[in-house]
Amino acid sequence: MIGYYVHHHGLGHLQRARSILTHLDGSATLLSSLPTPDADLSWVQLPLDNLSRPVDHTAHGTLHWVPRHDRGLRRRMAMLADWIDAADPDLMVVDVSVEVAVMCRLMGVPTVVTAMPGDRSDRAHRSAYDSAHAILAPWAAEFSAGQWSDRWPAKTFHAGAISRFAGRRPAAAGGHGGPLRVLVLWGQGGNDQPGGFFDAAVRATPHCRWRQAGVGPDAGRSIWDLLCWSDVVVTHGGQNAVAEVAAARRPAVVIAQQRPHGEQAATVATLTRSGLAVGLDAFPDATRWPDLLARAVALGGDRWTRWAPPDAARRAAEFLRATADEVRHCVVEPTA
Known part of the structure; x- marks a missing residue:
């Protein structure tokens, strides 16, 4: 037992x-x-x-x-x-x-x-x-x-890293031929997003289509379906969120939230150093989003198997x- x-x-x-x-x-x-x-x-x-x-x-x-x-x-x-x-x-x-x-x-x-x-x-x-x-x-x-x-x-x-989605086989990102699809994936353990972050990011990237998991029309949508829809994910440095992005093999921009003992900062630094994702210590100015998303797409998602084996x-x-x-x-x- x-x-x-x-x-x-x-x-x-x-x-x-x-x-x-x-x-x-x-x-x-x-x-x-x-x-x-x-x-x-x-x-x-x-x-x-x-x-x-x-x-x-x-x-x-x-x-x-x-x-x-x-x-x-x-x-x-x-x-x-x-x-x-x-x-x-x-x-x-x-x-x-x-x-x-x-x-x-x-x-x-x-x-x-x-x-x-x-x-x-x-x-x-x-x-x-x-x-x-x-x-x-x-x-x-x-x-x-x-x-x-x-x-x-x-x-x-x-x-x-352990994910409920481990072992699933998502379609490759970017194969739809339309605007770059960006998913914002945040969790329920606290939210450090600055006010107006989402709207400012959308305005700064007219070539992209943004969605937020669990918010507005996507409030009831499956997280897996949204991950498979996306070409790149913006998420925080919590273990579960990163594991789910890794399971979907999606390029990512990972932002460290302020947590005791530097929990998310340590994870984001490791992801950055290992070339698995674009890591940030804080939310960027909206004007940086085009470059950040392009860098994430260039990294791709294939390396995530090192982080989250099936x-x-x-x-x-x-x-x-x-x-x-x-x-x-x-x-x-x-x-x-």
Whole structure:
């Protein structure tokens, strides 16, 4: 039995978990504060942990989010402990929470912690990664040095970027003979777009046709269909968004949003250095869009296979299954 904790910020953590779980044959239970997405999943609904005004939420810098006397925090930790006690999991996968990872290990359950880009050398992150039995990195080993501090190479498994669209075969970009098609793909984990960005970009590129995923007439359109429609994608540097662009093999302009620990900045710098996409640290002046889009198209999308191999989710699942078997067989029963 594997327990799989999913953070509730945005939807990328959940989408990654669901991609991996398709290869685990129902042997895992998801635990999260997100709404239950699928009746077919084994799911434990946790309360949110921000039900009060946060006071000393870092416990003097030793953790990330443990606000004093927060009823939601207390209840979610109690529910996690009760589930561990009842289910007796062989392994807990944590994507992501320092506090959940440390608590699970304090209860004697080995953990696999999902690596996150950026500088994770702070005291709280070190506690989670140091105490983990293993670390699952959703990027290929060739990109590891630029993605995070890489203090734990001996116990890190590099699966590659994981996308729900992995293995699909999109049509080649640019084969329609019309204006350049530009898709703006943003996520639900926060939006740093400056006001008027989209309209200004459209005005600066009269030779292009722009669309926004999840906005206006495209609010209900399939993300995959929009990716296949596009010739080039403008997106942020979140792991899930980049993985989906990579799965579609689309040229891209990737803009780093401001995130703790320099998460997206690290990813964008790695993409730029590797020649996979045009990377930006911030939104550009609208007059730069013609050149930026042309540069992205020139790079193309064929190199994305290095970032998001089609079998990344399967490889991650096989690693988790093997790790669960390993730690299960290491249990020593007390003598009479």
